[in-house]
Amino acid sequence: MFRHEWAMAMLRLPTRASDGKANLHRGGVGVGIDLATGRTLAGIQNNRYIDNHPETGHPLCDRHIPHxxxxxxxxxxxxxxxxxxxxxxxxxxxxxxxPLLLEINARPGLSIQIANREGLIPRLEAINSTLPKLSGLQDKIAFAQEKFAVFSGHLLPL
Known part of the structure; x- marks a missing residue:
């Protein structure tokens, strides 16, 4: 989040290489998420794009995040x-x-850009220019979902 507004989202998945934790720097998998739909996008592991989970073989793209x-x-x-x-x-x-809160990070990693195949700067600039016009929580969410939408369409369950 940037200035209390959604900028990007990412799903993290554990692997044996990451010792069952979802830490990307230890070999976990990151998967970008379309803010508009909750649909998963590209997968990454060790800063390389992947299409399937390295252990289960399940596709990483086109899955819907519950809730x-x-x-x-x-x-x-x-x-x-x-x-x-x-x-x-x-x-x-x-x-x-x-959904339950795990933690809030004051300095989140920037690998989210790789998983989403897009840099943060254009999104942060869009938030800066629009934020003064947004009045409430639902307006902010609607803005992020509309402005940063990637896809719409059929989703597979996660």
Missing amino acids: WQTILEMAAKLGDKTEFGYLGVDIVIDREKG
């Missing part, structure tokens, strides 16, 4: 509670409780 709208709202509310200009909000999805 996507709730996740957007949850992170936006959390972002409003901090004074950080740029932050990462880590959310996990519990099978029974749904």
Whole structure:
């Protein structure tokens, strides 16, 4: 999030190489997410694009993140509670409780750009120029979903 507004999103997946954790610097997999739809985009591992999870072989693209709208709202509310200009909000999805806050990062990694195959600067500039015109949480989410949309269409379950 940048200035309390969604800029990009990424799913992190664990691997044996990352010792079962989802840390990208340890060999975990990062997958970009379309803010508009919650649909997964490109996968990365060790700064290389991948199409399938290296262990399961499952495709990484065109999957739908469950509870996507709730996740957007949850992170936006959390972002409003901090004074950080740029932050990462880590959310996990519990099978029974749904989305839960894991942590807020004051200095999130920039690999999210690789997973989304797009640099942050154009998005940050768009947020800076539009933010004064947005009044509430739903306006901010709608702006991010419309401005930074990648796809629309059929999604496979995650």
